Amino acid sequence: MHNLEPKLFVFLLATFLGLEVIRRVSPLLHTPLMSLTNAISAIAIVAAIQITAGGHSTLSTVLGTIAVTAATINIVGGFLITDRMLKMFRRETRRRD
Amino acid sequence: MTNLHSLGSLFAAVDVELNISTNGAVRHLADRDSILVWGSYLIAAALFILSLKWLSHPKTARRGVLAGEIGMALAVIGTLLMYDVVTYNWVLVGIALGSIIGTPMAIWMPMTAVPQRTALSHAFGALAAALVGTAHYFEEVAVPGVPHLDKFTMAILAIEVFLGALTFTGSLIAFGKLQELLPSSIKGLPNQNAINFSLLGVAALLSIWLIFSPTSWIVFLLLIVVSLVFGLCLVIPIGGADMPTVISLLNSYAGLSASLMGFILDNYLLIIAGALDGSSGLILSIVMCKAMNRSFTNVLFGRMEPTSAASSDDIYAGKVKSASPEDVAMLLEGAQRVIVVPGYGLAVAQAQHVVRELATILEEHGCTVEYAIHPVAGRMPGHMNVLLAEADVPYEQLKEMEEINPTFPQCDVAIVIGANDVVNPLANTDPTSPIAGMPILNVDKARNVVVVKRSLSPGFAGIPNPLFAADNCLMLFGDGKKALMEVVAALKEG
Known part of the structure; x- marks a missing residue:
């Protein structure tokens, strides 16, 4: 593997940073949090694109295309739903009449 | 000074990797293009972190979503720039299909259904990770001559596919339970824990086999099957009230497998985004376990025995x-x-x-x-x-x-x-x-x-x-x- 060492460092730092940042997220927003991190980790789409577009075999194209589809569902769905949920969190009481 | 040096070599690494990834199938990029690609990844990584930071309070949370969206768009466009136009037809098919499936699901889904949708999206994320890992494995094995998969890469690939596959089936079961397609608590087999540990052991043995003999592709396929079954066995006996913990744990696994995918494909952005997702899942799991006064092992491997001390x-x-x-x-x-x-x-x-x-x-x-x-x-x-x-x-x-x-x-x-x-x-x-x-x-x-x-x-x-x-x-x-x-x-x- 190329550059195992910097990768481990990046992984370690990102994990610690993630723990620190996410610890500060109010429990009020834990559901949108899970939904958002899910969309963000669908960045796996870039790997799926590499495999689909850069692969040599039909197998790579097929598996890659399914992976691109799955990741896109998470990206589109994740961001849309997170925003839908966050829009509902209001400060002011709205009177109904 | 050491820090500066590592940072410099990190960027240099990203630069080189983008050119040689996927066995040189990628057209070699001019320096300018290459900077465009890793530059977009770098900005995306920053935006992802800001996105989570802004999510910490309802006032700034929607800005966080926007930051995430921009980061994602940048990274995807940056990646597409790497390839010749002719080769990405299938990529566009996948993106179109995913949007057609994902958008209606997101717009019309009732809020009570968020938990099952989340379980389903863990399944999709894990599926993508497992498939990319599998495709990468067969690409590497298919190249005749010197094996490309060194021991480290093979070990990480095995763990990635194991986590991806088990999270895929585990999340599908969680989805089935939350959607009430499956009864919320199915009694596991009598020796459920023994079976689970055996499956884990078999998966470990197969992985070790692969590390020493990376070209045994049948072993690789066996590993996938065992992992899929392990995911089923792990989640089937877990009851409805433990679902918050299970979803959080699966979230953590899905993130970790995405991060490991980044290790294998030399993609730092993936390592970072996966690690963020993984740590979020970990924190939520800990919060859930504390709130129920239970440990991870207790949720995964033990059930609460009803007592009749006071009738x-x-x-x-x-x-x-x-x-x-x-x-x-x-x-x-x-x-x-x-x-x-x-x-x-x-x-x-x-x-x-x-x-x-x-x-x-x-x-x-x-x-x-x-x-x-x-x-x-x-x-x-x-x-x-x-x-x-x-x-x-x-x-x-x-x-x-x-x-x-x-x-x-x-x-x-x-x-x-x-x-x-x-x-x-x-x-x-x-x-x-x-x-x-x-x-x-x-x-x-x-x-x-x-x-x-x-x-x-x-x-x-x-x-x-x-x-x-x-x-x-x-x-x-x-x-x-x-x-x-x-x-x-x-x-x-x-």
Whole structure:
């Protein structure tokens, strides 16, 4: 593997940073949090694109295309739903009449 | 100085890797293009971190979503720039298909269905990770001559595919349970734990085999099958009340497998985004376990045994007071401060809107209404907050357990809807109880308590709740939604 060492460092730092940042997220927003991190980790789409577009075999194209589809569902769905949920969190009481 | 040096070599590494990844199938990039690609990744990584930072407060949270979206768009465009136009037809097919499936799901899905959609998206994420790992493996193995997969790469690839595959089937089962396609608690096989450990052992052995003989592709396929089965076995016996923990754990696994994919494909952005997702899942799992006073191993490998130490008859006999909706309405009319305690049952009965209606009437009478949210209320972390926000409850009224617990003695009426174990005072008083030490909402300290519940049946822990027999407690028997609608009607008449 190329550059195992910097990768481990990046992984370690990102994990610690993630723990620190996410610890500060109010429990009020834990559901949108899970939904958002899910969309963000669908960045796996870039790997799926590499495999689909850069692969040599039909197998790579097929598996890659399914992976691109799955990741896109998470990206589109994740961001849309997170925003839908966050829009509902209001400060002011709205009177109904 | 060392730091600067590592940082420099990191960027250099990204630069080189982008050119040589996927066996040189990628057209070699001019320096300018290459900077464009890793530059977009670098900005995307920063935006992802900011996105999570801004999510910490409702005021800035939507900005966080926007940052995430921009980061994602940048990274995807940056990646597409790497390839010749002719080769990415299938990529566009995948993106189009994914958008066609994903968009309607996101727009029309009811908020009560968020937990199952989340489980499903863990499944999709894990599927993508497992498929990319598999495709990469066969690409590498297909190249004749010197094996490309060194021991480290193979080990990481094996773990990545293992996690991806087990999270895929595990999340599908979780989805099935939350969508009620499967019964919420299927009894596992008699030796479920032994079977699980054996499967884990087999997966480990197959991985070791692959590390020393990376070209044995049959072993690789076997590893996938074992991992898929392991995922099924792991989640099938886990009951409905443990779903918040299970979803969080699966979230963590999905993130970790995405991160490992980044190791294999030399993609730092993937390593970072996966690590963020993984750490988020880990934090939520810990929060859920603490809130239920259980350990990971206890959730995954053990079930709570119902005890019959104090029989429910002794506790309840002659002491439980049943009230009519009119009684409750009268009690509420005189109240200055009311705390609503919503539980899992409220989500199931979809009673959040009628709760809000009740609160509006009380507020018009000059009464203060607040909501006490236990961390495990609902079917996934934070689910209850979303449901109440949807019912137009302002978020300042949604109080966390630590915040609201000291104020129960100043509360005139606490209304418990569809919650049981999380308000059971035995957790504080009886050290032998299975829920001993579990953090609870101190509802019993309120002046009056109204419990809306179908019957006196025990909650998930399988133990009776002395709260129901307390002097200050009235039971309003019935379906949560219907009972509350009757209370609302009585209040309107009165």
